[in-house]
Amino acid sequence: MAKLSTIALFDVDGTLTVPRNAADPATLSFLQELRKFVKVGIVGGSDLVKIQEQLGQKASSEYDYCFSENGLVAHQEAYDEKAGVRKAFVEVLKREFADLPLCYSIGGQISFDVFPKGWDKTYCLRFLDDKFKTIHFFGDKTFQGGNDYEIYESPRTIGHAVTSPFDTISQCRKLFMEPSDIA
Numbered sequence: 147m148a149k150l151s152t153i154a155l156f157d158v159d160g161t162l163t164v165p166r167n168a169a170d171p172a173t174l175s176f177l178q179e180l181r182k183f184v185k186v187g188i189v190g191g192s193d194l195v196k197i198q199e200q201l202g203q204k205a206s207s208e209y210d211y212c213f214s215e216n217g218l219v220a221h222q223e224a225y226d227e228k229a230g231v232r233k234a235f236v237e238v239l240k241r242e243f244a245d246l247p248l249c250y251s252i253g254g255q256i257s258f259d260v261f262p263k264g265w266d267k268t269y270c271l272r273f274l275d276d277k278f279k280t281i282h283f284f285g286d287k288t289f290q291g292g293n294d295y296e297i298y299e300s301p302r303t304i305g306h307a308v309t310s311p312f313d314t315i316s317q318c319r320k321l322f323m324e325p326s327d328i329a
């Protein structure tokens with residue numbers, strides 16, 4: 147039975163892919179299968195271009211949420227259209243100020259925000275907080291100083307440390323896809 151109040155968030159590098167490589171087609175089809183059970187979101191540290199290289203060109207529309215640059219840029223399915231103008235504007239700013247350590251994020255209905263780089267993945271939780279009762283997070287760098295540490299430790303998430311895409315899939319199968327109530 148689909149639990150719509152639950153979302154599973156995934157880091158990309160080392161969690162869904164071998165670091166800096168493209169994801170295995172089997173991992174991608176697993177994620178689509180998982181979407182029948184829970185909502186699925188991607189929270190990558192890289193920009194959307196890199197995430198698309200790793201997860202496919204349609205990465206921002208194939209998942210319920212796709213957060214690039216540690217959640218500072220949100221690409222939500224069916225949200226992109228509305229945000230088109232701001233997206234274009236943000237792209238121009240990124241290009242013009244490429245040498246400054248800044249990140250840009252589309253926020254609210256009419257605004258976008260500029261942040262210093264280094265904001266961590268917990269940033270994306272603000273997009274999910276009022277929508278999901280349970281937020282799971284899967285990442286490979288969940289140790290202190292790792293780029294998954296803050297979101298893994300966040301009281302708002304149930305954190306899962308993984309060692310490889312294979313481990314991610316196996317943990318997800320157990321958690322979300324196997325019947326848990328034994329009569």
Ligand SMILES: [Mg+2]
Pocket residue numbers: 157158159160161285286287
């Ligand atoms: Mg990682």
